Amino acid sequence: MTRHSSTAIGIIAAVVIIAVSSVWNDAPIVDEVPHIGAGYTYVKKGSLLFNPEHPPLPKDLAGLPLLTLDIDQTIYNRTYEGNWGSDVNGQWNFGRTLIFHSGVDATAMVHRAKLPMLFFFITSAWLVFHWARKRYSPSAGLLALFLFAFSPTVIAHSRLVTTDIPALWGVLVATYFFVRWLKDPGDGWRSRNFWLAALAFGFAQLAKFSLFLLWPYLLLVAVIWGFINGHVFKTAWRGLLTMIVGFIVVIGPVYQLHLINYEGFQQKSDAVIILKDSPYRQASDLVIWASDKPVLRPYAAYAMGLLMVFQRASGGNTTYFLGDVYTSADKLYFPIVYALKEPIPFLILLLLAIVAAFAHKNSKRNRLRGWLADHFDETVMLIWIALYWGTSITANLNIGVRHMLPVYGFTAILIAGQFDRIKTVFSATRHKFFVYRVSMIVLLGWLAIETLSIFPYYLTYFNQFALIRPSWTASQDGYVPGGHNYVVDSNLDWGQDLKRLADWAEKNNVQRINLDYFGWADQTYYLKDRFFWMTRGRYTTKEEFLID
Known part of the structure; x- marks a missing residue:
């Protein structure tokens, strides 16, 4: 090793x-x-x-x-x-x-x-390191890993029973093995790379339904590789076949294991109820029809879940953002929340990497095909980042910075790649290399200190930009600075602190708490009889609240 x-x-x-x-x-x-x-x-x-x-x-x-x-x-x-x-x-x-x-x-x-x-964090982190090391250098691999692993958002969600880090994992493994298969197809469908790519794609579909986007994304990746090697149709067909095989051999058997004691009549009955208001009527009717057919049932179960996600996304959700409560999405939501939730040193490195990428001139191969061949991995990653950011910004669902986690792995790799090139350029003179090393030590040290200093409250992390007082709070009495003035939901409070509240109440001998809790944990289990449940609308003025 x-x-x-x-x-x-x-x-x-x-x-x-x-x-x-x-x-x-x-x-x-x-x-x-x-x-x-x-x-x-x-x-x-x-x-x-x-x-x-x-x-x-x-x-x-x-x-x-x-x-x-x-x-x-x-x-x-x-x-x-x-x-x-x-x-x-x-x-x-x-x-x-x-x-x-x-x-x-x-x-x-x-x-x-x-x-x-x-498991999803560990394998994702290693793949970020491995891919950056393989594409650039060992030091770039470590930089990519450090940027990825020391993100407060990544740490916060790495230990939750949710689908956000698994989605990040799915993007990484599916794309990595798909690209490897394109570059080295070996003996076609008999090759190891084909089956690794197919299985990785299939299991990625089991991580989160938003990874349905991998279908058009990887097909486009295959088309680009076909353009590079001069066989667009053949390569695109191979790529599509890989995804189809992965979907069939993974989704079917895995979902079938979940239907052993879930009878067909029950599955169909539930599908009728769940999809009765679906705006995708033809697709919903097809799923309902297939829900009690022995061979099709596993795929119908998957498709029903996918339609439920489409239905929820089209309906939106209630969101507090920039001083207002919305029932529809705001296109500025994800860019602003991302800028508030990632550490400033990371954002500086990201900005410098973008500037360096645009400033770089490739004089060796300036034709499109040659450029794509030289930068295929970067092109693949940039397409996913653009596709996912674009669909997230235009979608009707604002659910927190966690929704953007599927781009975090590629972002870290691309930043590391740019700084690997910058290091090479600055190594030409002793003075420039000294400036580079000091700058990196300061920025990475800042990132490490920032991340370690907020232990254990990673879910609630906001950077220093959130300390700026926004204009919509100008008339507030008792203003408290923080990210809650900009956005809430899973960016801040997801019900995680109920146990800490109970420990605080017991330590300070607090006998009664008026509790308005955003969560599904059992309040009585933690607080016993120390709380009074505050229902929405109980108090219409602050005076009523203070009197009670």
Whole structure:
């Protein structure tokens, strides 16, 4: 093992320790409640009864460690309400019952469910290092890894039972093995690279439904490679065939395992209820028809989840942003939130990398085909970044900076690549190289200190730009600076601090808290009888609140 590989392993191990220790006193966040309940049901019962709007892979991994717990199985005999539409499943209430009322210590259960999620971070981090090292240099690999692993957003979501880091993982593995297959097709479908590319694509589709974008993206990548080698149609067909094979051989068998105890008539009945208001009527009717057909059922289950995501995205959600509450999306949301949630030294490095890329002149091969051949990996990554940013900005759903995680890996690699070239240029003179080294030490040291100093509150991180007082708070009494003035939701509070609130109340002997909680963790489990639930609309003025 090389020195650089050992250093990379050390960085990953250090961040894993930070991630685990920082989440140890968290309550389960909003999305973890149904995800843990669904994951346990998948692996214990072989039933896709809960949470079909997200693919099963992350939830399966979260559910596996729970199989060794002595969970009271009578929780499945109760009726749960509160899911989609008329709500045949009640995934939220079931998840809360499983975690807090199934005869098992809730904290231990949540810890077990969270730990497997680190698989997606560890493999993603290593692939970021490996790809940058292979494309540029070992030092570029370490820089890319450092930028990726020390992102507060990456750390925050690396240990949550959600689909955001798995989506990042899916983009990395699917693209890496697809590109490798294009460059070295070997003996066609018999080659190892073909099957690695196909399987990687299939499992990426099991990570998050937004990775449906990999279909047009990878097809375009294949077309570009075909343009480079002079065989556009042949290469595009090979690329499409790879994705089709991966989809068939992965989605079908994996989803079938989740239908063992989920009868066809039940699947069809649920599909009718869930898709009754879908704006995609023809596709929904086709999915409903296929839901009880033996061979087609697994693919119908996948397609139903995909349609649920399309339906939710078209409907939007309520968002606080820049002083206003929106029910539709704002095109400035993701750029501004990204600028507020990533550390300033990272943003400086990103800006410098962009400037360096535009300033660089390639005099050796200036024709398009030659340029693409020389910069194929960079082109592939830039296309994904542009595609994902573009679709996110134009979509009708603003759900937090976490939604942008699928671009984080490629962004880190591209920054490292530019600075690898900058280092080469500055190495020409001793003075310039000294300036380069000092600048990098300052920026990377700032990034490390910034990230370590906010332990363990990574989900709530905002950079110093968020301390600037916005104009819409000018008339506020008792103004408190911070990111909450700009945006909230999963950027700030996802229900993670309920356990800390309970610990604080006990330590300070607080007997009553008026609680308005954004989360699905059981308040009584943590606070006992120390809280009074504040329902929306209970107080119409601040005077009423103070009197009560």
